[in-house]
Amino acid sequence: MPTTFFGWVSFLLKEYGGLFLSGTAMTLLVATTGTAFGFALGLLAAIVRCIELPHGAGAFKRALVKAANALLGVYVQVFRGTPMIVQAMVIYYGSMQYLGLDLDHTAAAILVVSVNTGAYMAEIIRGGIISVDKGQFEAAHAIGMTHWQTMTTVVLPQAIRNILPSVGNEFIVNIKDSSVLNVISVSELFFQAKSAAGTYFRYFEVFFIVAVIYLVLTLVASRLLRWVEKKMDGPENYVIYGSQTDSRAEIVVHGEGEGDA
Amino acid sequence: MSKVIEVEGLRKSFGSHEVLRGIDFSAAKGEVTCIIGSSGSGKSTLLRCINLLETPDAGCIRYHGKDILKDGVHLGQYHAKVGMVFQQFNLFNNMDALHNCMAGQMKVLRRSREESEANARKYLEKVGMGAYLAAKPRQLSGGQKQRVAIARTLAMDPEVILFDEPTSALDPEMVGEVLSVMQALAQEGMTMLVVTHEMGFARAASDQVVFMNDGVIAERGTPDEVLGAPKSERLRAFLSSML
Ligand SMILES: Nc1ncnc2c1ncn2[C@@H]1O[C@H](COP(=O)(O)OP(=O)(O)O)[C@@H](O)[C@H]1O
Ligand SMILES: [Mg+2]
Numbered sequence: 001m002p003t004t005f006f007g008w009v010s011f012l013l014k015e016y017g018g019l020f021l022s023g024t025a026m027t028l029l030v031a032t033t034g035t036a037f038g039f040a041l042g043l044l045a046a047i048v049r050c051i052e053l054p055h056g057a058g059a060f061k062r063a064l065v066k067a068a069n070a071l072l073g074v075y076v077q078v079f080r081g082t083p084m085i086v087q088a089m090v091i092y093y094g095s096m097q098y099l100g101l102d103l104d105h106t107a108a109a110i111l112v113v114s115v116n117t118g119a120y121m122a123e124i125i126r127g128g129i130i131s132v133d134k135g136q137f138e139a140a141h142a143i144g145m146t147h148w149q150t151m152t153t154v155v156l157p158q159a160i161r162n163i164l165p166s167v168g169n170e171f172i173v174n175i176k177d178s179s180v181l182n183v184i185s186v187s188e189l190f191f192q193a194k195s196a197a198g199t200y201f202r203y204f205e206v207f208f209i210v211a212v213i214y215l216v217l218t219l220v221a222s223r224l225l226r227w228v229e230k231k232m233d234g235p236e237n238y239v240i241y242g243s244q245t246d247s248r249a250e251i252v253v254h255g256e257g258e259g260d261a
Numbered sequence: 262m263s264k265v266i267e268v269e270g271l272r273k274s275f276g277s278h279e280v281l282r283g284i285d286f287s288a289a290k291g292e293v294t295c296i297i298g299s300s301g302s303g304k305s306t307l308l309r310c311i312n313l314l315e316t317p318d319a320g321c322i323r324y325h326g327k328d329i330l331k332d333g334v335h336l337g338q339y340h341a342k343v344g345m346v347f348q349q350f351n352l353f354n355n356m357d358a359l360h361n362c363m364a365g366q367m368k369v370l371r372r373s374r375e376e377s378e379a380n381a382r383k384y385l386e387k388v389g390m391g392a393y394l395a396a397k398p399r400q401l402s403g404g405q406k407q408r409v410a411i412a413r414t415l416a417m418d419p420e421v422i423l424f425d426e427p428t429s430a431l432d433p434e435m436v437g438e439v440l441s442v443m444q445a446l447a448q449e450g451m452t453m454l455v456v457t458h459e460m461g462f463a464r465a466a467s468d469q470v471v472f473m474n475d476g477v478i479a480e481r482g483t484p485d486e487v488l489g490a491p492k493s494e495r496l497r498a499f500l501s502s503m504l
Contacts, residue, residue, distance in 0.1 A: 138314055139351035139410075143365035143417055144340030153364055157355040238357070238395040 001200075008205040016196040016206075023192030024213055026106070030181065030188060031174040034113025038174075039167060041114060042121020045072050047151065049122070050129050072122065079119035085180040088112045092184040109186040113178060117170055124166045128159035161232050168225035172218050189213060263325070265290050265421055265452050266311065266343075270320035273306055280306045282476035284320070288421070288469075291450040295463035295484075298473035299499055304456040307473070308423045311454070312345050337369050344414035348426040350406040352398040358385060358409045359394040362416045370417065377416075384412040388442050404435030411442055422446070424455040460503050464488055472496050 002011045013020070048068050053061060079087065092108045095101040103111070132155050140150035160167075179190035189210060197206035264287045271284040280303045288294050296304050309315040311322055313329070313336065321328045329339055353361050362381035366372045372380070385391050388408040398406055407427055414422055424443065428436045440462050447453060447466045457463060463470055463484060470487040472480040474495050480487050491497045 133351075133354075135347060135349050135351035136353065139345075139347065139353065141314060142312055142340060142345040142347075143413070144337040144369040145365065146337070149368045153368060154353050154355065161355070234397065238393070238397070238400055240392045 005205065008202055009209060012196065012200075012202060012205055012209065016192075019192045019196050020189070020209065020213065023187060023189035024217070026186065026192075027175060027178050027188040027190075028217070030106070030109045030113055030178045030186065031171060033110050034117055034178070035167075035171045035174050037110070037114035038117025038121050038170070041118030042123075042125050043156075045075070045118065045122035046125035046129060048072060049126055050151075052147070076119045076122050079116050080123075083180075084112065084116050084177055085183055087116055088181055088184050091115075105184060105186045108184055109178065109181045109188070112181065112184075113174055117174060120170055121167070124163050124170070125159065128163035129155060131162055132158045161229075164225070164229050164232065168222065168228075171225070172221055175217050175221060176214060263290055264288070264323075265325060266454070267323040267326075268307075268311065268320070269323070271307070271310060271317050271322065272319040273303075273310055273315060273317050280476055281310065281317075284476075284478060286471060286478060286481060288452060288454060290420075290452055292468045293447045293451075293453045293455065293466050294469050294471060295467040296454065296456045296471045296473060297458070297460075297463060297487075297499070298479075299502075302473045303476045304473055305425050308345070308425050308454065308456060312340065312343050312423055314345075341365070341369050341417045342420045344417055344419035344422045346407070346410050346414055346422060346424045346427050348429050350398070350403070350410045350430070352406055352410055352413070354398050357395050357397050358390060358401070358412075361398075361409055362413045365413065365417050380416050381412070384415040385409065387415070388412045389438070402435060403431045404438045407431065407435075407439045408442055411439075411446075415446075421452045421454065424453065424457070426456050426458065428457070428459060458503065460488065460500070472499070474499075 002008045048065075049072055051065055053065060088108070091112055092103060095103055095108075136154050136158065137150055140154045145153070178186075178188055181188060182191035182194065185191065193206050193210045197203045267287040268284055271281055272279065273281040284303075284307060286294075296307065298304055306315060310317045317330070321330060323329070324334070324339060324343070327334055329336075352358075353364060356364060359378065359381050362385060363374070363377040366377035366380060367374065382391065382394070385394060388411050390405060390408050390412060393401065393405065393409070396405075398409075401409065411422075411427075427443070428439050431439065436459070440459060443453070443455070443462070444466050455462075455467070467484050469481065470484050471478055472487055472491075479493055480491065480496050487496070488500065491500055
């Protein structure tokens, strides 16, 4: 048996490397799909909550939109107002005891993270839509776009760009907080670490390794997100075509407004 | 000449504040109408009612004799035919100049990408912005943005263009480049309703001048009549404040 800290670390890595790796893969799977589904869910919720009925809309439509809004309000409130660890227990054991469903652990984990993330995303995206200048809606309506066309071609691309940092933040939170899903026996990193630590009672060394893995994951994720943001902003420079007839006559101009938007 | 836009008894309130208190006027094909008046007199609200960014409370707006508030007028097509140029430009911030001029053609008029692009290039060229196809709005000056906005409207093949103080947000040295584009459009016979504080433009380019005061049209006539021989004390006061 090793006697030093580093001795234990390398011993555990050799012994349980595969376990750490599969745990990391599961954590990434749950965090990525959970964030993606959560984003889709939040987008849907935000679009419904931003519907503006025209003046002539009928009573039925009005009631429908009102009911949907109330329901979404409750959803957001409930899932933001309770801890994810409790949501996991309620959903997993509730569906088992009362719906007779024996949910696959991984599927249950993705479901919990998606629904939880969706509640936060709904508010984030709604904020993003509201923050888009009113003039953008007006210009789109003034050339005849429908509400839906205005949203998809003009407003949402701007809203999503504006909230990308918050979306990235949700992803990073999910990488870390998916660890609570060990309570429903999902084989993510924390769960795997617990079983690895139990055998030799080397809790400190195992969780030191796990801490380093989480840190690397979140660091890489935030770098990646910065890169995506840059990519979405497009080039800082644009090309002026000095002459219409000679395509080689290009002048590169440096944009002035870097950090805006 | 046939009337393109006719407004009759138009009223609009915001809460208890009646901003338009019965507006009557009309614009014939190819006519340039300048709308002047002090701030808060309801000029923007009038234009926004004509293009249905606001819903009027009473009265009617006719386009080629057809009431646009009644059924039977396709609003998408009406919006394409009646373009609007805003004081704050309102270019789509997520698109470059070229795509600003293509989006409406493709989405509203269902034109092909190729046709939309050819049109967009043609009109950007026309307003002197042919060299800036790939520039995003944040990379352009105010005058350049407004010229792209005019090209975006022209690309929809409108019959009427509404301008709401198109040069008011510009630095003085950029006013000229936008006004000269507008002047050229006027000469080509575009029907235009222009809210402006540029009295020089009103005098040179318009067929009729409308003076709005407190939600009603106080005076209306040729530029010589309205600007040269104002009848009311209010208009005289307003004109002397413009000098
Ligand atoms: N959406 C709105 N809600 C409430 N009041 C408004 C709104 N739009 C305009 N107003 C009011 O209507 C009046 C006329 O505004 P506007 O048409 O913009 O005048 P102008 O363009 O001649 O300066 C102003 O008093 C303004 O405050
Ligand atoms: Mg105004």
